Amino acid sequence: MPCPHCTIAGQNITFSLNDTILNFIHKHLTQRDFPMNIHDHRLTTHEQGARELVDFLEAMDLTTDVEFQINNYDWLPLADFKDYQDASWVDDLLFEPYIRMHFQPIIKPDGEIFAYEMLSRFVDKDGNRIFPDVMFPAAKMRGRTFALDRICRIHAVRQVKRLLPNQRAFINFIPTAIYSPEFCLKTTTDLAHALEIDSKRFVFEVVETEQVKDTDHLQSILKYYQDHGFQYALDDVGSGYNTLNFLKELKPPYIKLDLAFVRDVDTDVEKQRVAKEILNLRDAFGAMALAEGVETIEEFHWLKQAGFDLFQGYLFGKPESEPLIKSSIDIVAL
Structure with missing residues (x-):
């Protein structure tokens, strides 16, 4: 059924x-x-x-x-x-032919491309672009958020074959779009295994972490991913996060510092405090800290010196329709 x-x-x-x-x-x-x-x-x-x-x-x-x-x-x-x-x-567009995957690099401190965030973009039947801020609200109004989230996840999993063998894929999902992990995620996990790709290359990223209310439900989703060999990340983490205990309970392998706290972090003392707090949490349970939304070399230098493990942002590359053919970005030339 x-x-x-x-x-x-x-x-x-x-x-x-x-x-x-x-x-x-x-x-x-x-x-x-x-x-x-x-x-x-x-x-x-x-x-x-x-x-x-x-x-x-x-x-x-x-x-x-x-x-x-x-x-x-x-x-x-x-x-x-x-x-x-x-x-x-929107009902007629909830199929893979109308999704166009975009790739944004996530790098290590030395510029090596560690992963890509997989970002879904959409077109209509005439090939005209539909922006996410139009597609997702329309799907929500129609009660199609679950269907849209599922088809985006499935399409993203298929695209991992386009990455270099050692690169990971950060794939977004909306926790409230998962009714039952065992039912709703089975197609996604079965496809990933069928493609014979190492499960550790898949990092399922919680979208709108700040807005999660039912933490027990989120934990059941993350446990399902973990039990099937996949990893997960929490995004948009910062001082406004509901409780530090929530992070400690979930123990995510990856924590993404919200871009609001990355912007001008090299000069803003309060943002520096938040960034260091994230690093302390990382050390507490052996995670990796990822700074997203890096746009200036000054932000990058401060975050790198502070000890962040991974970096993402326009400074290193915008989302593109193809992953880069090279395995690293020349950070010296930035």
């Missing part, structure tokens, strides 16, 4: 209706052989049925206090239903 969170099949849409509205529309809908299931003041139907229902509610001025829910996501006001409909274009 396909998971409703990952599939791009038809949606189930539920409406929360009060007694007055439900009693008023029930007979009308029944006479029209309307596809529906009613339980406890909630009516569930498919997408076409939902469109017809909303049209009827608006025509009869019965929209007050009505909410709708896509599959089992958050409840939304009926006023958002038009946005949901307008975002339907």
Whole structure:
């Protein structure tokens, strides 16, 4: 049975209706052989049925206090239903042919390319670029975040063959887009093993670490990756992070210092304090500290001298459609 969170099949849409509205529309809908299931003041139907229902509610001025829910996501006001409909274009693009992988190098202090962050970009059916800040909100509005996250992960895993044999791949994932690790991640991990690539070359990176609320759920995801031989990283780590205990419990092999604390770190004493705190945590459980968003040689020199292990940013290379053919970046020439 396909998971409703990952599939791009038809949606189930539920409406929360009060007694007055439900009693008023029930007979009308029944006479029209309307596809529906009613339980406890909630009516569930498919997408076409939902469109017809909303049209009827608006025509009869019965929209007050009505909410709708896509599959089992958050409840939304009926006023958002038009946005949901307008975002339907994203459904047709949740396939690998519409993803274009970009690669941004992650280097060691001596310039050797240690890894690439794999960044998904998108095109429409005419080949026109769709930026992530358009694609992901549209997918969220349609209840397709799970499907989008999954297809991006799968596509990224396939692209690891394009890297040099000793290079790792940092692959982003959204923790809230994983309903059940055993179910949602099986395709990803099975594909990685089928490609016969060393599991340690895959580093699954938590997107929006700061916003993770359900730490038990995140731990179950990371344990699943770890049990299958993969590594993981926490991104956007800084002084605003929820608790230091969270980091200590998870013991990630890689910690990425948020670019907000990298910017001007060579002159900002408070940012230097945060950077050093990350290094102390790294030493506490043997992780590697990665500074992301490095843009100036001064930032790089300070972070390198402080003891960071890995570096990423425009100073070393922007995301490109092809990984570099060389194995290192000449940091002396920067």
